[in-house]
Amino acid sequence: MFSNQANMRPINSYPKWVYGFLSVLLALMVLYALPNMYGEDLALQVTGEKGEAISEPLFKEIEQHLTDSGLVIKKSSNDESKALYRFNDSESQLKAKDLTQALLRAKNAGDFSVALNLAPATPDWLKDFGANPLKLGLDLRGGVHFLMEVDMNVALKNREEQYIADLKTKFREANARYASVVRSADVGLVAKFRNEESRDKADVTVRQNFPELQTRTREQGEIFELVMTISEQKLKEIKDYAVKQNTATLRNRINELGVAEPLIQRQGADRILVQLPGVQDSAQAKRILGTTATLQFRLVNESGGINPQRAPAGAELFKQREGGNIALRKSVIVDGSHLTDASVGYDERSMPQINVRLDAEGGSKMLAATSKNVNKPMAILLIETKGVYETVDGEQKLVDTYEEAEVVSAPNIQSALGSSFRITGQFTPAEAHELALILRSGSLIAPIYIVEERTVGPSLGKQNIELGKQSILVGFVAVLIFMLIYYRMFGLVANIALISNLVFIIAIMSMVPGAVLTLPGIAGIVLTVGMAVDANVLIFERIREELKEGTAPAQAIHNGYDKAFSTIADANITTLIAALVLFGIGTGPVAGFAVTLFIGIMTSMFTAIVGSRALVNLIYGGKKLTKISI
CATH class of the missing domain: 3.30.1360.200 (Gyrase A; domain 2)
Known part of the structure; x- marks a missing residue:
């Protein structure tokens, strides 16, 4: 007689390797979420003009100068990219900046960038694992704001020089012998000829190949000149193109910096607004963008x-x-x-x-x-x-x-x-x-x-952010208490899964390069927490229905998870598609909401279905049950 080995396993049980895998996974998520508990230090950053770190003797001299001035340095470091001095309060940080700038000027030590920054206070042992805190968006933490102006005179000069090269080529092809083609500050472009016939050939060539250039003729003694002026419409196109192309280039550079959810938009005729949320190295950003x-x-x-x-x-x-x-x-x-x-x-x-x-x-x-x-x-x-x-x-x-x-x-x-x-x-x-x-x-x-x-600074202000955190905490605790009272032991299981889900979201966002948490992102987390609770409610209510129909407790648990799965999957997949669409077409706050919603849906499905069932199996699996606490 043959039988399926899997069918010999007691109902509501997982193999030991599943529990081992889940334990390791949870430990890793806790490890990578942990840096967010340590906060950040107020720091002073000193770098060279080209982004290189300062020399070790100068690093020590600055540190000694700050200490002699009565400042308490919490910690200092000097690596290949920057020197950092950490302080306990903003007053010391501001004073250190003034003292350092004065010292560098007095020493005539060259060009250095001295900037105020926030440095993660993550312990070295966590950094060794590659664990870092998640970045906060401009609306939560603040960031760097730049207003940049495009030099339209240079843009026009470059275009005129391109015209000169093209005009010379076309004149040679038309056999219109010229003496010179030059830029003129007063009139635009001037082509000089030794006879009227060549000038007339050139005039026809310009009208045929460069309709955006307005031409007129004049004589300077024995020199016949063709004056070409760029039309107003073309001038506007040149300026618009300069702003658009520079905006695209800035976006590429910001992407290279690894900044998530930047705001890059045109402002006025010749300016570009750039906001970089969560950027710590403002000096590097300024140097690369500018x-x-x-x-x-x-x-x-x-x-x-x-x-x-x-x-x-x-x-x-x-x-x-x-x-x-x-x-x-x-x-x-x-x-x-x-x-x-x-x-x-x-x-x-x-x-x-x-x-x-x-x-x-x-x-x-x-x-x-x-x-x-x-x-x-x-x-x-x-x-x-x-x-x-x-x-x-x-x-x-x-x-x-x-x-x-x-x-x-x-x-x-x-x-x-x-x-x-x-x-x-x-x-x-x-x-x-x-x-x-x-x-x-x-x-x-x-x-x-x-x-x-x-x-x-934070756009909603420090007080509003604290109130927002408190409201999230109150709501979260209220859900935990409700689940515990209403579903008893199964409510405790749901609460453990819910807390694990929050840890998973924070850990994954901390690990994903470029992920930034914004205020809409917090709303996304709250929404996924609610969806995780909904999933457990569907499962638990299904189990209750099975018990009312007289199903044995162990079989009711099994049926509850199996029959609720399709409903949970359908609801989460449709929301997942909406999150992908929002991320694809949205920018800024909308994209921030979509990112946390997407990550939250994936983690909530895992913790609400796999995680909670593993706990239920651990508690009730392999036992003869006559009654369960639900």
């Missing part, structure tokens, strides 16, 4: 010699990162607009390098130039556009801009290069990662400057 970095690859003008003081004819003089000057040819082989990817790697000496990939056009240009110049030096020029600010009526105003150009390295061309190659130089790991991020996320159409920067 940096306009692009690369140029140029051949070195070797006639200038070593460390030239004057630029030879047809060349420009630039500073080298390693020190001294270098002369580069004016013509650019490839610039950052052809770059499609940039990642960090390490060379044969374990030094950081940036691996670059170009598009097809850029690869062709690079191949053509390097094939003819093997064994000659080619420079990698990094150009950053920065702003000069003045504080007017308590608000930062952009008053001027300037470019900083630096030759990262100028190695010899060992062989012809194509679409993929590497950039080596004296990079620190932090510099290499940051530069790769900026290049990878896309070049900005025009420079952007931070005209307003502030730390945003």
Whole structure:
């Protein structure tokens, strides 16, 4: 006689391995939820201009200076990315910032960023397991607020220079010989010709190929000029495009930073509003968002010699990162607009390098130039556009801009290069990662400057948040008491499952990269807690119905869980679909609600069905029951 081994197991029982698995899972969830119990410390962060940490002697000197000034430092640390000094109160934190800035100015120690931050107080033993607290959104914890302005003058200049290159090509194709095509601050673009016939050919060419350019003719002595002005509609398109493209680039950079639920939106004609909830390293965010970095690859003008003081004819003089000057040819082989990817790697000496990939056009240009110049030096020029600010009526105003150009390295061309190659130089790991991020996320159409920067506090205020926490706690406790009184032992089981569900939600949100808890997210948690209770209520009421019909207690428990499962699954799956739709089309608070709702539904189904049944089986399984407490 043959029988199914599984059928020999007593009713309402699980194999031992199931209990072992659930115990380990619960222990892991508790472990990863635990960091949220420790809160955060008020901290002062000091980093270098390029994001690198300060030297150990300077780190110790700042610490000693703060201690000598009567401040109590709770804890200090200095790793490869930042130096942190933790304090017990905000007064000490603010005083430490002023003292540190004064010390750095007095020492003339270079450019450093000194910022107020909140640092997680998670113990080191939890960090060793990779356990970190979940991030709070702008409406709960606050964050960083930037108002950024797009430099429309540079956007227009770049577009006009593109027009000049295109016009020259079209004039050559039409055999309209020109003397020059230049930008004019007064009228726009001016093309100069030595005879009227060439100018007329050019005029026809412009009207046929560039209808957005309005043309008129004039004479300056023996020079015949064609004046071209960009139409108002096209000017608006150029400015709109600059804002839209810069917004997209900022979004890419923020995604690289790992910030969840950022607010990025246009404000006015030339400004972009950026809010980053839960960001601790405001200095890094400001540096990455505000940096306009692009690369140029140029051949070195070797006639200038070593460390030239004057630029030879047809060349420009630039500073080298390693020190001294270098002369580069004016013509650019490839610039950052052809770059499609940039990642960090390490060379044969374990030094950081940036691996670059170009598009097809850029690869062709690079191949053509390097094939003819093997064994000659080619420079990698990094150009950053920065702003000069003045504080007017308590608000930062952009008053001027300037470019900083630096030759990262100028190695010899060992062989012809194509679409993929590497950039080596004296990079620190932090510099290499940051530069790769900026290049990878896309070049900005025009420079952007931070005209307003502030730390945003909770939008509902501290008191309202505390009241919200209290109301959630009161509601949660009320549900626990009701379940315990109404369903007795089974109510206790439901309460344990309910508490486990809350632990699971917090732990998973703490583990998921980029997950941020917002006020709507708390509403999502409350909703899933209610749904978890509903699931247990359906099961318990089904068990009661079975008992009323005269079913044996053990069989009633079995039937209650089995028959209620389809109803619970249907209700949760439809809500799950709604959560996915909300996440897909929603932004900001709506997406925050959807994330916690999705996670909560998954955990509540697991704890309400699998978790509670495991406890019920542990209590009642394998026993001859005549009565159960429900």
